[in-house]
Amino acid sequence: MxxxxxxxxxxxxxxxxxxxxxxxxxxxxxxxxxxxxxxxxxxxxxxxxxxxxxxxxxxxxxxxxxxxxxxxxxxxxxxxxxxxxxxxxxxxxxxxxxxxxxxxxxxxxxxxxxxxxxxxxxxxxxxxxxxxxxxxxxxxxxxSCFPVRLTDVEERVVTYFYRGFSLAQIANIRGMHVKTVSAHKRAVMNKLNLSSSAELIHIMHNWAPNIAQKDLHIMDFRKKKLPIRKKEVQPNSRLHTARDIENVVEKSAPIKIAKQNKKETVFNILKEMCHPHSSTKGNKNEVLPLSVTEWPKTRDIADECDDSVYVARYWLTLLEKEGRVRRVWARGVRWGV
CATH class of the missing domain: 3.40.50.2300 (Response regulator)
Structure with a gap:
């Protein structure tokens, strides 16, 4: 039946x-x-x-x-x-x-x-x-699935944007041109098929970890953690080597050095970058001056100061007028003491 x-x-x-x-x-x-x-x-x-x-x-x-x-x-x-x-x-x-x-x-x-x-x-x-x-x-x-992922730069740009920074402020913080920041923001919106900034903020609020570059990414857009790229100088014999490291710090924007100490701090950082110390056989520190082609660029100094390229260039220009630093052109503008 x-x-x-x-x-x-x-x-x-x-x-x-x-x-x-x-x-x-x-x-x-x-x-x-x-x-x-x-x-x-x-x-x-x-x-x-x-x-x-x-x-x-x-x-x-x-x-x-x-x-x-x-x-x-x-x-x-x-x-x-x-x-x-x-x-x-x-x-x-x-x-x-x-x-x-x-x-x-x-x-x-x-x-x-x-x-x-x-x-x-x-x-x-x-x-x-x-x-x-x-x-x-x-x-x-x-x-066999490859969902949408963001690059490191896109993550940083939309992180600051979600936190309430304008495109001009993001450009100042990251040392980019405002049009470059706008292009990265537009690239994210195209990847996610978004038509407005409101839609971008909404998806960031709900799905930020899902569109990070890696599955176990250290950055969560909804937390008070913003990535700051620094240069860590490590001497290797008589050669100057630098490697990028990612420092994630709990703050809403890069650290700002106090105004009264900023110029001297920039000078001391530049001096340290141009004369890294190396340990000798007698366990004494020996100053190893760098060649002109190894002098740091403005962006390197700005990263060490946790500030924008424009602010670092301002203080370096003042120090140059005082005759305390030198500016040379060697595959880009470089600074030395």
Whole structure:
């Protein structure tokens, strides 16, 4: 005897707009109950992880750019389940470069017509239930996926921007031209398919660690930690070597040296950089002056002072007028004592 019991589908809504959710719920019942003879059961109390594992249809709101970033919880989705993403951004989603866990997702807008939403849902459901369709495993899905990541410079620029600094202030702090800072900000917005600064701040607030360059990145945009690049001078025999190190300090902006001591501090830093000490056999320190081509550049001195290039150049110019430092051109402007 054949079993004529209707198929029951679990549906979960993760959307704060209850009016739209109720309208979409009625549309789903019309599509599956009346046309396909399936029974829909709406879940209200399940947590997100459990809902993703057991739901046949999952409806979630997506803000601008969220469809392009890594969302680890999405790999918990039930195999051949239908994900309906309600888009809130102004730009159209970039469907061709979606993460693997969002493949087959249906993107709809709140202002879209009912017939358009109906056609998308019916087409996606038919595709998922095709006999030739095979869902990817979690391991294969993640290993072959390359979500959007930001470079180190882009991370720094958007970090300062999220903290409330203007583009001109960021350019002054990082020693860049304001147009360069603007170009990095625009590159981040293009990567994440954003149309406004408000959308950038919103995605930074919610998903900053997910778009960092590395999975275990030391920087969290939402904390009071900003990266400051310094030069650490380490003598090697009679040769001057320098290597970049990343110092992450808990402060809202680079340290500013007190005005009354700033000029002398810049002079002392330059003197130390031009005459690094090396230990001799007699355990005495010997001064090893550098050649002109090894003198530090303005940016190197600014990094040591934890200040901008413009401020460092100002004090170096005053010291040059006093005859205490020299400026030469050797593959760039260099300073010496």
């Amino acid at each position: 054949m079993n004529n019991e209707p198929i029951e589908l679990q549906v979960t809504f993760d959307d704060d707009n209850q009016v739209f959710s109720e309208g979409l719920w009625q549309l789903l019942k019309d599509i599956f109950n009346q046309q396909q003879g399936k029974v829909l059961n709406r879940n209200y109390a399940l947590p997100m992880d459990s809902a993703l594992q057991f739901s046949d249809i999952y409806v979630s709101s997506f803000n601008a750019g969220e469809e392009l970033i890594c969302r680890p919880q999405m790999k918990l989705r039930k195999a051949k389940s239908l994900l309906i993403a309600v888009c809130n951004g102004l730009n159209e989603p970039k469907i061709k470069i979606l993460p693997h866990c969002l493949r087959g997702c249906v993107f709809v807008r709140r202002t879209e017509s009912i017939e358009s939403i109906r056609d998308k849902i019916e087409h996606a459901w038919a595709f998922l239930n095709n006999k030739n369709y095979v869902a990817e495993t979690e391991e294969k899905m993640c290993l």
